[in-house]
Amino acid sequence: MPIGNDEPTRVVSLIASATETVCALGARDLLVGRSHECDFPEDVKELPVLTSPKFLVNGSSYEIDQRVKAILQEGLSVYRVDAEKLKALRPHVIITQDHCEVCAVSLKDVELALCDWSGRAAKIVSLRPDRLADIWQGIRQVARALGRESKGESVLAELRARMQVIAEMSATASRRPRVASIEWIEPLMAGGNWMPELVEMAGGENLFGQVGQHSPWLEWDELVAADPDVIVVHPCGFDITHSLQDMPLLSYRPGWRDLKAVREARVLVADGNHYFNRPGPRIVESLEILAEIFHPELFPSRYEGKGWARYAA
Numbered sequence: 001m002p003i004g005n006d007e008p009t010r011v012v013s014l015i016a017s018a019t020e021t022v023c024a025l026g027a028r029d030l031l032v033g034r035s036h037e038c039d040f041p042e043d044v045k046e047l048p049v050l051t052s053p054k055f056l057v058n059g060s061s062y063e064i065d066q067r068v069k070a071i072l073q074e075g076l077s078v079y080r081v082d083a084e085k086l087k088a089l090r091p092h093v094i095i096t097q098d099h100c101e102v103c104a105v106s107l108k109d110v111e112l113a114l115c116d117w118s119g120r121a122a123k124i125v126s127l128r129p130d131r132l133a134d135i136w137q138g139i140r141q142v143a144r145a146l147g148r149e150s151k152g153e154s155v156l157a158e159l160r161a162r163m164q165v166i167a168e169m170s171a172t173a174s175r176r177p178r179v180a181s182i183e184w185i186e187p188l189m190a191g192g193n194w195m196p197e198l199v200e201m202a203g204g205e206n207l208f209g210q211v212g213q214h215s216p217w218l219e220w221d222e223l224v225a226a227d228p229d230v231i232v233v234h235p236c237g238f239d240i241t242h243s244l245q246d247m248p249l250l251s252y253r254p255g256w257r258d259l260k261a262v263r264e265a266r267v268l269v270a271d272g273n274h275y276f277n278r279p280g281p282r283i284v285e286s287l288e289i290l291a292e293i294f295h296p297e298l299f300p301s302r303y304e305g306k307g308w309a310r311y312a313a
Helices: 016-024 042-046 061-073 083-088 107-113 132-145 149-170 195-201 220-226 240-246 272-276 283-294
Strands: 011-013 031-034 051-053 079-081 093-097 123-127 178-184 230-233 267-270 308-310
Touching: 011 016, 016 031, 016 093, 016 123, 016 132, 093 132, 123 132, 132 149, 149 195, 149 283, 178 195, 178 220, 195 283, 230 283, 240 267, 240 308, 267 272, 267 283, 272 283
Parallel strands: 011 031, 011 093, 093 123, 178 230, 230 267
Antiparallel strands: 051 079, 267 308
């Protein structure tokens, strides 16, 4: 979509899922800047990085949680936006989110970076993905901002069709495992927002978290009392390796070895960073991962070792 004088639209995406959406719409060539978390497709890493966290991202989930809480208690933003670099890129469209100030750069961060910008006003597209329907709406928002509404509807139709096939096949399973979806390890947090929908569509019974609501804190005694058939651990922002390093924070707890999921070797660690915590086109692959975990008799193993791994301890 050209903007005046036939100048191509210059797009900055400050949220990884939106960057993937722009690329799925065939508009990779319009991207001129990204966030520090945008890393897919691979070639977006060539783009200028415009954001950074104000806390160390290495360490355990407990250490990261403490650092983030310390920043928030001071009333500060968790991320920095390089205002000068952003202005130098002269974007026509800036994509961000107002779903969670901890997960990614927020609308507030972008507005602050632009507060003294006297140049041409950029269009800010702010996404709020609380559930699957909102993810689809977000793809429409991005497509509309880029003048690619038709392509957006085509992408949506393909994604939803793939999910429907999985849901229908999962519905034929002889049993539905009771599933604990874990989004943070220490302190313990269950998966919320779109995760309960994915669990149900993949043929599981979701035990914790409500559709469309933020991920809830979870007491250890609640998990023990529920005694799930399957435990899927997918911490926000963690890849498989990072999550596996943190798993002893769960396995040392009293009653861990007595849990049915542990006894039956159905504790799985998934790549939350690249799949479950990115509300964009690859949310379909997140559903495929859950389906093959819950029902290996129905779905071939395509993602083991890449999207998820078994945990035994």
